Amino acid sequence: MSEVPARTPRLSRRRLFGLLGGTGALGAAAGVVATRSMVDDPVTSGGDVVEFFGDHQAGIVTPAQDRLHFATFDLSPVAKRDQLIELLTEWTNASLRMTAGQDVGSGSVTGDPGAPPDDTGEALGLSPARLTITVGFGTTLFDGRFGLADRRPEQLADLPTFAGDALRSEISGGDLCVQACSNDPQVAVHAIRNLARIARGTASVRWSQLGFGRTSSTTTAQQTPRNMMGFKDGTANLKAEDTDLMAEHVWAQPGDGQDWMTGGSYLVARRIRMLIEPWDSTPLTEQERVIGRTKGTGAPIGKSAEFDTTDLGRLDPNSHVRLAHPDNNAGARILRRGYSFTDGTDDLGRLDAGLFFLAYQRDPRTQFVTIQNSLAGNNNDALNEYLQHVGSGLFACPPGVKAGEHWGQALFG
Numbered sequence: 001m002s003e004v005p006a007r008t009p010r011l012s013r014r015r016l017f018g019l020l021g022g023t024g025a026l027g028a029a030a031g032v033v034a035t036r037s038m039v040d041d042p043v044t045s046g047g048d049v050v051e052f053f054g055d056h057q058a059g060i061v062t063p064a065q066d067r068l069h070f071a072t073f074d075l076s077p078v079a080k081r082d083q084l085i086e087l088l089t090e091w092t093n094a095s096l097r098m099t100a101g102q103d104v105g106s107g108s109v110t111g112d113p114g115a116p117p118d119d120t121g122e123a124l125g126l127s128p129a130r131l132t133i134t135v136g137f138g139t140t141l142f143d144g145r146f147g148l149a150d151r152r153p154e155q156l157a158d159l160p161t162f163a164g165d166a167l168r169s170e171i172s173g174g175d176l177c178v179q180a181c182s183n184d185p186q187v188a189v190h191a192i193r194n195l196a197r198i199a200r201g202t203a204s205v206r207w208s209q210l211g212f213g214r215t216s217s218t219t220t221a222q223q224t225p226r227n228m229m230g231f232k233d234g235t236a237n238l239k240a241e242d243t244d245l246m247a248e249h250v251w252a253q254p255g256d257g258q259d260w261m262t263g264g265s266y267l268v269a270r271r272i273r274m275l276i277e278p279w280d281s282t283p284l285t286e287q288e289r290v291i292g293r294t295k296g297t298g299a300p301i302g303k304s305a306e307f308d309t310t311d312l313g314r315l316d317p318n319s320h321v322r323l324a325h326p327d328n329n330a331g332a333r334i335l336r337r338g339y340s341f342t343d344g345t346d347d348l349g350r351l352d353a354g355l356f357f358l359a360y361q362r363d364p365r366t367q368f369v370t371i372q373n374s375l376a377g378n379n380n381d382a383l384n385e386y387l388q389h390v391g392s393g394l395f396a397c398p399p400g401v402k403a404g405e406h407w408g409q410a411l412f413g
Contacts, residue, residue, distance in 0.1 A: 048127045052099050054400040055263050056251065057407075059132030060335070060360050061240035063219045065181040068211030068339040069188040070269065070356065071196065072138065072174025072393060073203040081146045085412055087202045088135075091178075091195055092406040095133040098123075104194050120197065122190050129184035133191055135407045136177040136267050136395030151411055153258040155266055155363045156396050163377035164384055171207045171271055171391035179267075179358070185212070207391070209271060211339025211356045218337060224298060224306065228274050228340050228353050229386075231291050232298030235306055236325075238335045249333045249367065250360050252399075260410035263399030265360040268334075268368045271341075271391030274354035279386045290382040292321030318382040323374045332370045334359040354387070364394060 050058050075084060094104045105111070105118025142152035180191040189210070196205050215227045216234030220241050227233040238245055247253065252261045279287070288294055288301065292315045298306035300321065302314035315322040326333050337360065342353040361367040375381040398408040 048129060049100060050128075050130050050132050052096050053402055056400045057134045057264070057397055058099070058400070059134035059179055059181055060250070060265055060337070060397070061218055061246065062130075062132050062181070063222060063240075064214040064216060064337055065130050065132070066183045066212065066214060067181065067185040067188050068356065069180045069185075069192045069208065070211065070358075071178050071180075071192045071208035072206045073176040073178070073196075073199060074206045075141075075145070075175045075203045076201070079145075079202050081412075083202050084146055085406070087199055088408055089406040090198050091135065092401060094194060094198055095191070098191050098194065099128055099131045099133060101128040104198075120190065120193055122193075123187050126184060126187055126190075129182045129187050131180065131182040131184075131187050131191060133195075134179040134181075134397060136179075136397040137408060137411070138174045138176060138393065138395050140173060141175045148411065151258060151260065153252075153256075153261050153266075153396055155252070155257060155261075155365060156394065157365055159268070159364070159392060159394050160369065162372050162389070163380075165376075165389050165392075167392050168390050171209075173393055174206045174395075176203065177267070177269070177393060177395045185210070209341060209356050209391075210343075211341050213340040215338040215340055215355055216336040218335065227355060228276065228342075229279055229287070229291075231287075231293060231295055232306060233338075233355075234336050235293070235298055236310075238333055245333070246335075249362055250335045252362055256362070260408070260413070261396060261398060265335075265362065265397050266364050267393075267395045267397050268357070268359045268361070268364055269391075269393040269395070270357040270389055272355045272357050273352065273388045273390050275386045275388065276351045276353055282386075289316050290319060290386075292316065292319030316382065318380060320375070320381050320383040323381050324371055329370045329374055330366075332367045334361045334367050334371065360397070 050062055052058060097104055103119035103124070108117045108119040108121030108124050111117055139156055139158055142148045142156070178192060178195055180188040182188040182191070192208065214225050216237045217224055218237065218240055220239050224232040224235050238249060240246065250265050252264050254262050256262070284295060292301055293299060294301065297304070299308055300310040300315070302311055310321065310325065312322050312325060312327060322328065337358045339356045339358070340353070341356050342351065344352055346352050359368055375384070377384065398411060401407060
């Protein structure tokens with residue numbers, strides 16, 4: 001991780017008015033942000049734009065897009081509480097514009113030619129392609145630096161070490177996370193690049209991950225995709241249309257603890273490397289035994305269609321589907337929103353590929369931790385022979401943004 005310059009960022013008057021589309025003023029420390037009416041006419045409309053404002057952040061139950069750029073950030077050792085608030089305010093304004101199909105600030109080519117552009121420009125002329133930007137707060141943000149220790153939710157308890165973990169610190173953790181999803185990879189990369197640029201002097205990227213090929217469906221209208229092992233993934237995932245299950249398993253509810261998280265959700269991110277070469281040398285019948293589904297149709301073993309009810313008794317006791325099933329985990333369910341990744345090859349020529357696992361839930365202690373404890377270890381999930389968990393993060397994603405607010409505003413109230 002590169003060292004963050006120890007300086008206080010300043011919001012120039014040029015950038016200030018650029019962020020607001022040239023209308024009005026912004027009280028950064030007070031958390032006042034641009035409203036929808038302050039965004040100039042977007043370059044696209046209709047199906048290419050996902051609404052930014054709402055009770056919940058976009059990018060959680062939004063129909064999963066095809067591409068991902070995920071990044072975590074560490075705050076500078078000398079950053080102060082008001083600088084964190086200012087950063088979140090600037091990020092909110094920039095994200096409001098980018099998700100509407102506009103440049104950040106005064107743009108990439110129309111600002112002061114004697115100064116660096118406010119926008120990096122690689123998305124100039126592109127559709128937002130249903131861009132969503134979702135922000136979360138890591139466990140380390142509540143370590144006392146910003147006066148937030150007593151605001152840490154109980155649900156944001158550090159994840160335990162699971163049997164078989166091979167986590168690397170350089171691709172784990174982070175004070176903040178940003179999940180940018182879009183149907184255009186360049187648009188997703190542009191979003192993270194510009195938020196990282198805005199953060200300079202206050203925060204720097206700790207680690208990031210590109211993803212392609214969603215590995216789950218978040219709505220009933222989407223077909224179940226296949227992961228890098230060739231199997232349909234996420235057949236039994238929660239779906240946005242089932243609002244009762246979403247309230248039960250995904251959204252933080254009144255009375256859950258910290259009121260500022262009501263309407264938010266908790267994100268577990270795991271970088272899971274798949275041992276592709278051994279898997280590709282495994283017979284089909286063994287692959288299907290390990291997963292618990294047929295490779296062609298995605299049907300549970302012993303059934304004929306993908307969405308047939310799973311008969312756990314017909315599955316191998318150590319199959320992945322059986323061990324991850326809610327009936328085996330006190331009813332625990334999560335909303336999966338992961339992506340496949342390939343990051344070239346390692347020094348032995350093996351493909352560095354796998355699943356970038358993203359899961360939203362109401363309480364990781366009783367949901368993700370319960371399920372992962374069932375799966376972890378060489379004597380449990382047969383799939384562990386072909387997997388290696390190398391990166392991890394846990395984040396509290398606050399509720400959605402309303403006009404006149406910045407991300408997580410209630411946290412600082």
